[in-house]
Amino acid sequence: MKKGSTGCGVVLDGGVHTTVTIGEEITNTEIFLNKNKVVGDTSRAVVEAITELPVKVESISDIPIGCGFGASGAGALGTAYALNYALGLDLTASKLNDIAHVAEVGNGSGLGDVTGQAHGGILIRKTPGAPSIASVDCIPSKENDVYCAVLGELSTKSVLSNPEMVKNINAAGKEAMKKLMQKPSVENFMTCSKEFTMQGKLASEKVLDAIEAADSIGVTASQAMLGNAVFSMPSPSTNYELEEIFSEFGTVLKFKVMTGSIKIT
Structure with a gap:
């Protein structure tokens, strides 16, 4: 929760669209990115933090993968919000954002993307940490x-x-x-x-x-x-x-x- 990065970055209107499926036909958690099955460590960590049920996570990205556009953070956020809705958990946005941040930091896929994405705009992260504890401002x-x-x-x-x-x-x-x-x-x-x-x-x-x-x-x-x-x-x-x-x-x-x-x- 306390680990992260400081800095400033731009949140784009392109992102990752995530759908989750839960049901008797789903026996193992599987992660798909652009229709290809992937390990998906960050999104998988989000699933494991929220539920013990097996989940099918399908993400379609309209931003490049692995090129500095924050796709892993976006996928983690999408997974968290989709699971909250699908399972009727009634978790707050703050809680969901923090779950996504911890998953990303824990898997080394990013340090500050989730905090920026949770707020939008041209965000200044003045202190490191999850969205609920980082001190932020905006240009x-x-x-x-x-x-x-x-x-x-x-x-x-x-x-x-x-x-x-x-x-x-x-x-x-x-x-x-x-x-x-x-x-x-x-x-x-x-x-x-x-x-x-x-x-x-x-x-x-x-x-x-x-x-x-x-x-x-x-x-x-x-x-x-x-x-x-x-x-x-x-x-x-x-x-x-x-x-x-x-x-x-x-x-x-x-x-x-x-x-x-x-x-x-």
Whole structure:
């Protein structure tokens, strides 16, 4: 509950859609992602924290997997909320959010995604921890366009289990947060995020090249943490040009900042 990360990030309007099935025909808990059976440790941990019944969890993602978009946290939240509804448990949002956070931290798939996703917007996590105990604030924002170039996968667990990488991230993050809090605007967030990318030493050459290419048209871009992807929130006048530039490096996806976070249908 107390473990997590500090920082600032953007919650996107793309996410993971999760359905759970419970019944006599379900004899073992099974996790499916985009119709493929997976181990799904994080979502499985959510199931085990909520019920002893076997459950079929089916998640469909419209965000990339393993690329820094927080898919595991989104899947954990979806599983928790779907189970609460299906079993009629009447757990509060705070409880469900915390269950998802603990599952993610325990499985090394993330440290702060669930807290950000539980609130939405451009969230500042001032202290680490589960959504119910972390101190948070938010940069006021419209539903700005967010352009992303997906360059490949980067395992969050491999980064978080590497002491040298974590040391670099912590040092760079501390400095970036200090600068952000002096001027918590969307523009300064992008600037601080870019500086964090450079100092954190996680970016591949291709990520750095994409950031430099965006710079050439006066647009600030940064690495999606922790992933092999680049994102930016450009002004409308540069949207088309940035999309063209990003397309030279990888698959381009367009989202909006999601000011609300969880929808139950």
